[in-house]
Every structure is written in C-alpha cells, then in structure tokens.
Amino acid sequence: MIEFRLLGPLHLTDAQGCEVQSLLTRPRRLALLAYLAAATPRRLHRRDSLLPLFWPELDQEHARAALRQALHVVRDALGTDVIATRGDEEVGLDLELVSCDVVAFDRAVTAGQSREALELYRGNLLEGFFIPDAGDFERWLEGERARLVKAAARSARELLEQSKAEGDVTAAVEWARRAAQLAPHDEELQRRLITLLDHLGDRAGAVESYEEFAKRLAADLETEPAAETKAVMTAVRARQTAAPVELPRATSGAVPTAAAPRRARRGWWRVGMAAVVAGLVLSNAGRWRGRLWPGPVTGHVQSLAVLPFVNLSADTLRSWYADGLTEALTTDLGRIRSLSVTARGSVTPFRGTKEPVEEIARELHVDAVVEGGVQQAGGLVRVDVRLVSAATRYQLWADRFEEPVQNRFVLQDRVARGIVSALALPLSASEERALRAIPTKNGDAYDDYLRGKIRLRRENREDDSVAIALLERAVTLDPDFAAAQAELVRAYVLRVEQFAPNDTAVVERAWVAAEKALRLDPDLAEAHLARGSLLSSVSGRLSPEPALREYHRALELNPNLAQAHHGLGTIYLHRGLLDKAVDEFRRTLAIDPGNCGATRRIGLALVYQGRYEDGLRLIRQVPPQSNQSLWNYQVAWALLYLGRDEEAAALMARYLGAHPEDRGGVVTSTRAILFAKKGDARRAEEDVRTAIQKGKGFVHFHHTAYNIATVYALLRQPARAVYWLRQAADGGWPCYPYFARDPNLDRIRSDPDFLVFLKDLKSRWERNRATL
Known part of the structure; x- marks a missing residue:
C-alpha cells in the first residue's frame, strides 16, 4: 500500500515501499497530493476549485494544463488507479489505496482513541513546507494545522484526565507535558504541569517548565504569566508543595452571570485586591509607592504613553482583555489633536519592566505615563488606572472602574474619558464621536x-x-x-x-x-x-x-498615527524631497521612538546627501533582524562609499551564505558594485544577471536597478548605465539629488544620454518639490 505521512517529517513511499523522489522533490505537485489526501470534507474536488490553490498566476487554459500534467505525474509515480475521477471535472485520491496519517488521525480522534491519535501526530502538518505565490494554499494549510493541533491537544488532555483518575501521576505528567507542547499558551495546563511535577518532587523540572513558559509568552504574545500561575511557582520555589489549581475551563463566548449577592461580590474584591496590592508593594515598593499615595499635580501634560496594562486575572488567556484596553486607550487618546501619544510598538518593550517611571518617560520623551491593572473573575472586570508625572513621579490622577465582562467597550470608553477629564482636554465633535465608537x-x-x-x-x-x-x-x-x-x-x-x-x-x-x-x-x-x-x-x-x-x-x-508619517516620509524620500522626508521620519520617531524603519531611512537620506559616515552610523543603530536583506544591503552600500571594501565584502559574504535566496537581488547587486570597483567585469556581470533573475516581481527592484546602473557606470558602459537608471527612476525612485551627486556615476557624467536623462529627472523633481 502507498504510505503518505504528512504529520511531522514528510514520508511518501509507493506500493513497493520505495521512496517517491519524483514527487518529494517537486513541491507544487507534492502540495496537490497532500491537499487531495488531507482536505476535509474528504471528497472529490472540482478541477476549477484546485486551480487558484496551486496556479493562481496562470490563466484558466494554462492552469488546467498544469493540473493535467501534475495528475499525470502522480499517476505515473503511484499508479493509474490512485487518482479517482467522476466525469471530466472532478478528481480526488482513492484513499483505499493510500494510507495517510492525517486521515487515520481524524478517525482515531472521532473514535475517542486518544493514545492512537497522539502516536500518529508526530508534528505539524507539512512542517516547514512552502510553495511560492500560492496564497490560498498557504491559508488552507495554516487553517488545517490549527485544526489538527487543537485536536491533538484535546487528546492529550483526555489522557491526562484518565491518568489522573487512575492515580498514575507519572503518566499524568507526561501527558501534561505533551498537552502543553501542543497548546503552548494555555495557562491552566501549565499550572497543572507545574503542580504535578511538584507533587512528584521534581521541583527543578517545575521551575524549568515555568521559565520556558514565561519566555514563550513574552516572545509570542508580549505578555507574562498570570498572577495565579506566579503564585503556584512561588510556592514551588519556596519548597512548599503547591496545591493543585482546579479552575473551570474558559469557554469562548460564555459570560457568567453578574447576579451574585452584593456582599459576596464586595468580599471577593476586598480579598483579591488586597492580595494584589500587597504583592505589588512588597515586590516593587520603590516603584509603586508614588502611585499608591498621590502627590501634587504639577505641570501641563502634552504627551503621554500608555504602558501595557497588567493582567491580574488568574488566566493568561484573559490577558487579551488587558491588551485590548492598552490598545484602545492608545488609539482613542491618539485621536486627540492636543495630545501626543506614544505608539504601541515603542511601549510594548516596557511590559513587566521594573524600570522607574521617570526612566521610561525619559526614554519615550513624554510628560506622563498611564499604567494600571485589569482583574477579571466571575462576571466582572475591574480596572485600576493611574496617571503618573514623569517629572515628579507623583500620581496626578487615579481611578477604579468596574463593569460586567460583556461591557468591554463601555469599560474602555469610561477609562479613556476619565483620563481625558483628568487632563482637562477639550474635545472636538469628531473626537467626541471617535471616543464613543465601538x-x-x-x-x-x-x-x-x-x-x-x-x-x-x-x-x-x-x-x-x-x-x-x-x-x-x-x-x-x-x-x-x-x-x-x-x-x-x-x-x-x-x-x-x-x-x-x-x-x-x-x-x-x-x-x-x-x-x-x-x-x-x-x-x-x-x-x-x-x-x-x-x-x-x-x-x-x-x-x-x-x-x-x-x-x-x-x-x-x-x-498620532506614526505609520502615516512614516508613509509620507518614504514617498518623499523616494522622490528626492529629502528635507521633507527627514522631517516626517522625525515626527514618526517623536511618536514611535522605537521605529526602526524611520531611523534607518534618515540614515539613507544622509547617504543620499553624501554624509556617508553619519548615514552608516544611523543605519547600524537599527538591529539587522528588523529587515535582514535591506539592512545588509544598505550597510554594505554605505561601506563601499567610504572605501571600506573588505568590510563590505565580508558582510555580504556572510549574508549571502546564510540567505542565498537574497530577496530582490539587493545584496547580490551591491556585491556586483564591489567587483566593478575592482575592475572584475566578469564577476560583476555574473552578479548582475543573478540579481535581475532574483529581482523579478520585487516591489523594491528600483534599488537593484540602480545598483546595476552603478555597475555599468563603473565599467564605463554609459548606454547600459542610463538604461538601468531609467528603470530605477521609472520604477519608483526618481531621486534627483542622489543621482546628481553620486560619485559612482562620475565616469558617465559627460555622456549625452546621461545628461538628457539627468535634465529630465531634475524637471520631474522640481515639479514634485512644488506640488507634493
């Protein structure tokens, strides 16, 4: 029988047990086979429904031809009967002839055979698999991966419950580990795993599991473990046996009633908030003292940052309530023209920090910060919010808001209005409408x-x-x-x-x-x-x-929409309106100090103006991982202007070794400039041909085109140089001040075609300067 394993490492063997290389080495055909095997509901598929999944770039006629060829290859590799058909328009896979682990997994889950299901689930569906320019297939794959991993996590939970009921704690730990791997952000699962490890006496394992979980939450969700999980971990660290935490599982959309007796509700808040406040004071007394005991209001607040609200609920899954409030306040307050509000991206790194408020405010260049905590339990949400002066560290204003959980946006509106009122900010009619909008x-x-x-x-x-x-x-x-x-x-x-x-x-x-x-x-x-x-x-x-x-x-x-300022600056930069561009990028950084793109593009403007050292310094302030290809290209490009050729060569060699795909050919074309400077025309032209191939369809190809023009200018081939300069300018980069100044073009400046091109470019630039 044909064996096709899609969960974890790919495996495809024919009826004789031989690996089918003709399909395993052809990603698009393998993707078609995987879709026919795994797509639900399992049935035959109309040919027209398959075309946009795998050949969206082709017209109907050519896409149908590609599908026919792919099915022919599958039949040739696996046998004629493996492809089932109904008439001329429907095709599928005969699952009687193919053993597919996804199909077997679904059957095991449906039958309640959890152990068998997890034996089949060796990893994510088509792990690491990718085919270019097939967005619909990629979205189908993401959805199926999510469906299957959720089913596997449910199976692991069922085995955990079964082992626990049987009193087998060791087995329960293993199933808890497996469930936590499959649902890596599930707070309740993590608490159960820590508690089980603690009961087994494996405190080191419990601590290690918690720390890995905390790192994962920070990296993936920009949040931290909930208060109750921290409490369980504190007990373990103190070498006390942490009591098992048994909480009702959260169900999406379920809203508990808020009809509890008033006395009971008040008691819950008194105990819960007393514990929270005590914990905050004891764990970080220096930072919280100025917020718990108010001081005098001084100065006028013209700028502020909304720090990430702390989730004080028992479940990290509810951190989205706190995140939603942070997001909403940043957006709502940002719409007020009289107030400058720091963008969320620059504030997020301060989540969970112990850095003093005045230091955070100094780094963000604001007069005050908004901070607070959100606690949700039963049917209620309570928010404690404070406005703290950067200059004095005094609490300028504080309030407490409480709403039923379903009144999420009512709560957000009340908090926003409380801050606006405390700041005595006048609102226009449009700002008032924006605050009310849900x-x-x-x-x-x-x-x-x-x-x-x-x-x-x-x-x-x-x-x-x-x-x-x-x-x-x-x-x-x-x-x-x-x-x-x-x-x-x-x-x-x-x-x-x-x-x-x-x-x-x-x-x-x-x-x-x-x-x-x-x-x-x-x-x-x-x-x-x-x-x-x-x-x-x-x-x-x-x-x-x-x-x-x-x-x-x-x-x-x-x-306060930093991205809009950045968008304006990017357009001005490409049009050669360098002063206007830098002005917009500075406005971007005033709102979003951590914006890597704005910092890097100010550096580019300096390079365009011939200030190579200053430009390189700014570009290098940006972490390379913010955009690997553009960062390496731009650093190497600036180094070449400074004559630091060996440093540029080493940088490009490292990048191309790690990233041979070189998206858009930007680094390959920069290396071609280096070869042209050295007079190595053969290697320069080889890199040019490679860069052209890599740059097909690349939205920033104008940069690659300019590099190619530079190569031909250095090689004293003016006709080719001017052709590629026109490609760069017409493709979105008519940056006259740079083209007019660039020393790499000096060898063609007397060429008549270049002079005509530059004159035309200057006219376009002057029109842009007058009208944009």
Whole structure:
C-alpha cells in the first residue's frame, strides 16, 4: 500500500515501499497530493476549485494544463488507479489505496482513541513546507494545522484526565507535558504541569517548565504569566508543595452571570485586591509607592504613553482583555489633536519592566505615563488606572472602574474619558464621536484582531501568514469590523511587498478589504492609512498623489498615527524631497521612538546627501533582524562609499551564505558594485544577471536597478548605465539629488544620454518639490 505521512517529517513511499523522489522533490505537485489526501470534507474536488490553490498566476487554459500534467505525474509515480475521477471535472485520491496519517488521525480522534491519535501526530502538518505565490494554499494549510493541533491537544488532555483518575501521576505528567507542547499558551495546563511535577518532587523540572513558559509568552504574545500561575511557582520555589489549581475551563463566548449577592461580590474584591496590592508593594515598593499615595499635580501634560496594562486575572488567556484596553486607550487618546501619544510598538518593550517611571518617560520623551491593572473573575472586570508625572513621579490622577465582562467597550470608553477629564482636554465633535465608537460587537473577533496586530508588527513571513489568518477570521466573525478590515489590508501589503510579490489574489483581496473598511467607516484613520499603504506599494510607484492624500487624511483624523508619517516620509524620500522626508521620519520617531524603519531611512537620506559616515552610523543603530536583506544591503552600500571594501565584502559574504535566496537581488547587486570597483567585469556581470533573475516581481527592484546602473557606470558602459537608471527612476525612485551627486556615476557624467536623462529627472523633481 502507498504510505503518505504528512504529520511531522514528510514520508511518501509507493506500493513497493520505495521512496517517491519524483514527487518529494517537486513541491507544487507534492502540495496537490497532500491537499487531495488531507482536505476535509474528504471528497472529490472540482478541477476549477484546485486551480487558484496551486496556479493562481496562470490563466484558466494554462492552469488546467498544469493540473493535467501534475495528475499525470502522480499517476505515473503511484499508479493509474490512485487518482479517482467522476466525469471530466472532478478528481480526488482513492484513499483505499493510500494510507495517510492525517486521515487515520481524524478517525482515531472521532473514535475517542486518544493514545492512537497522539502516536500518529508526530508534528505539524507539512512542517516547514512552502510553495511560492500560492496564497490560498498557504491559508488552507495554516487553517488545517490549527485544526489538527487543537485536536491533538484535546487528546492529550483526555489522557491526562484518565491518568489522573487512575492515580498514575507519572503518566499524568507526561501527558501534561505533551498537552502543553501542543497548546503552548494555555495557562491552566501549565499550572497543572507545574503542580504535578511538584507533587512528584521534581521541583527543578517545575521551575524549568515555568521559565520556558514565561519566555514563550513574552516572545509570542508580549505578555507574562498570570498572577495565579506566579503564585503556584512561588510556592514551588519556596519548597512548599503547591496545591493543585482546579479552575473551570474558559469557554469562548460564555459570560457568567453578574447576579451574585452584593456582599459576596464586595468580599471577593476586598480579598483579591488586597492580595494584589500587597504583592505589588512588597515586590516593587520603590516603584509603586508614588502611585499608591498621590502627590501634587504639577505641570501641563502634552504627551503621554500608555504602558501595557497588567493582567491580574488568574488566566493568561484573559490577558487579551488587558491588551485590548492598552490598545484602545492608545488609539482613542491618539485621536486627540492636543495630545501626543506614544505608539504601541515603542511601549510594548516596557511590559513587566521594573524600570522607574521617570526612566521610561525619559526614554519615550513624554510628560506622563498611564499604567494600571485589569482583574477579571466571575462576571466582572475591574480596572485600576493611574496617571503618573514623569517629572515628579507623583500620581496626578487615579481611578477604579468596574463593569460586567460583556461591557468591554463601555469599560474602555469610561477609562479613556476619565483620563481625558483628568487632563482637562477639550474635545472636538469628531473626537467626541471617535471616543464613543465601538469597533465591533464580537469579542472573539476583537481578540483575533489584537493577536493579528501583534503578529503583524514582527514583519516576518511566518507571523504575517498567522496575522492574515487571524484577521481573516476576525472579519468573518464580524464583516462590519472596519478596523480589522484595515489591519488586514496592511497584512496583505506586507505579504506582497516582502514575501510573495506575484500573489495577485492577495492584491485583489487587499483592494476589497480597503474599500470595505472605508465604506464601513469613512472617518477611520486606520482605514485611510491602509489604503495609503496599498496605493504606495502597489500603484503609487508611478503616481504618489493618491497615497499622499490618504496619509494626510489619516493624520487629520489621528495626528498620532506614526505609520502615516512614516508613509509620507518614504514617498518623499523616494522622490528626492529629502528635507521633507527627514522631517516626517522625525515626527514618526517623536511618536514611535522605537521605529526602526524611520531611523534607518534618515540614515539613507544622509547617504543620499553624501554624509556617508553619519548615514552608516544611523543605519547600524537599527538591529539587522528588523529587515535582514535591506539592512545588509544598505550597510554594505554605505561601506563601499567610504572605501571600506573588505568590510563590505565580508558582510555580504556572510549574508549571502546564510540567505542565498537574497530577496530582490539587493545584496547580490551591491556585491556586483564591489567587483566593478575592482575592475572584475566578469564577476560583476555574473552578479548582475543573478540579481535581475532574483529581482523579478520585487516591489523594491528600483534599488537593484540602480545598483546595476552603478555597475555599468563603473565599467564605463554609459548606454547600459542610463538604461538601468531609467528603470530605477521609472520604477519608483526618481531621486534627483542622489543621482546628481553620486560619485559612482562620475565616469558617465559627460555622456549625452546621461545628461538628457539627468535634465529630465531634475524637471520631474522640481515639479514634485512644488506640488507634493
């Protein structure tokens, strides 16, 4: 029988037990086979439904031909009968001839055979597998991975409960470990694992498990373990036996009643908050003293930062309530023109810090900070919030708010209005409407939206795919959720700009989401920002005016929208309006001091102006992981201007060794400049050919094109140089001040075609300077 294992390491053998290399080495055909085997419900598929999954870039005729060829290869490798058909239009896999672990896993789960299911679950579905420019397939794969891992986690929980009921603590520990691996953010599971390890006497194992969990929460969710989990761990560290924590499992959407007797409710808050306050004072007395005992109000607050609210509930899964409040306050207060509010991305690193308030405020350049805690239990949520002066460390204002759990947005509105009132800020009619607006009535959609925003900030392929899946689920749960539609546009734009430039289906979805966001809420700043991002990345390379209008409108609605300032600066930088660009990037950094892109692009502007040392210093202030390819290209490029050729060569060799794909060919084309400087025309031209191939469809290819022009200028080939300079300028980078100054072009400056090109470029620049 044919054996096809998709869970964990890939394995495919034919009926004779031989590995099928003809399919294992062809990712797209292997993906088709995997989809036919694993897709649910298990049935035959219409050919037209398969085409956009695997060949979205082809027209109908060519995509059908590609599908026919792929099915022919599968039949040739595995046997004619393995592909089942119904008429000419439906195809599938004959699962009587193929043993597939995903199918067997689903059967075991359905039959309640948990142990057998976990034996089959050797890892994630198609772990590490990827095919380019197939966005629909990638989204299907993400959804199936999530479905299967949840089913595996449920099976492990069932075995944990069974072992515990039988009194087998050792087995219970192992199943708890397996369940925690499969559900790595589940707070209740982690407490049970720590408690079980403690009961076994494995305190070192309990501590190690907790510390790994805490690191994982910080890295993945930007949060920390809940108070109750910390309490369990404190008992273990103190060499006391931690009592098992048995809490009712959280169920999505279930809202407990708030009809408890008033005396009981008051008692719960008195005990709970007394413990919280005592813990805060004892653990960090120096920092909390100024907030628990108020001091005089001094000075006028013109800028503030909303620090991440602390989740004081028993369950980390409820940290999204605290995160939602932080996000909402940052957004709502940011819409007030008279107040400067630090962007969330720059504030997040201070989550859980013990750094004094005045130091945080100094780093963020603000007059005051907002901080507080959120505690949820039963049907109630309580928020304690404080406004603390950066100059005096005194508490300027504090209040406590309490609402039923389902009144999430009422609570957010009350807290925001409390801060506005304390600051005595006048509100315009539009600002008043914005404060009253409720983003969505669906709590699950809001949680998915928050998770998606966090993932999107990381700007890598894996997190962008997860962000898209989360945000798509949010707008499915609530199609009228304008903010989620807008954030989804930005996730789509990142995918097309950085990871899948030929994914035309994503571009179409981005336009649909952008238009829908604006139709739902024409006064949503984030919707205008999203449309501006889409315009500037997809069509704005030729005409920047529409994107500029969207960014300006976004800033009219929310003057603290750092991304809009950054978008304006990026357009100005590419157009050669360097002073305006730097001004916008500085405004970005005033709101979002941790914005790596703004810092790096100020460095670029300095390089364009011939200030190579200053530019390199700023570019190097940015961590390389913020954008590996652009960082390495730009550092090497600046080093070459400074004559530090060997340093540049070593940097490029390390990068290309680790990243041979070199997205867009930016580093390969920079290395070609080095070879051209040395007079090695053969190697320079080899790198040029490679860079052109790698750059196909790359949204930033204008940088690669300029590097190629530089190569030909250094090699004294003016016709080719001018051709590639035109490609760079017409492709979105008509940066006259840089082109006019660049010493690498000096060898062609007397060429007639170059002079005509530069004259035309100057005219375009002068028009842009007058109109943009």
